[in-house]
Amino acid sequence: MMPDEKAMLQFWQARLDETAALAQAASEADPAPWTTDATDSGGTGIRNRGSGLVMAADGEPLWDCESSNSLCMTAPSARHVAAHDPDRALRHVAAARARLTQLADALAAGHDSYDLASTLLPLEILAWADHPDYRQEWRP
Helix, strand or coil, X not given: CCHHHHHHHHHHHHXXXXXXXXXXXXXXXXXXXXXXXXXXXXXXXXXXXXXXXXXXXXXXXXXXXXXXXXXXXXXXXXXXXXXXXXXXXXXXXXXXXXXXXXXXXXXXXXXXXXXXXXXXXXXXXXXXXXCCCCCHHHCC
């Protein structure tokens, strides 16, 4: 394994650990799965397509449209947040950790045995390109 690939694997593992910790904390604060009551108003434009609450598994809203317009979301945003609840984030982290292990094993075995690993690794961490620890030379 080349040194830069090791750094990319460590970077990826750290981002997965951060994601899992955030999702676990969110799930403890507001039980997952999250759902939404989003409705469409039939308006035009992204911001005029209805609104909705995102609710925790216990039925409590995460944001209250009645109490604060600054915390109320558009229906598309409410659906997006509900679709990315902590349970889903933790499933994503588990799947990514399995891929990370497979790629690390392939890289440790040498490029001749699995050259695809060196191609896939930069793609796996691209989602965190805006992270301060991300190195631009890793960009595919």
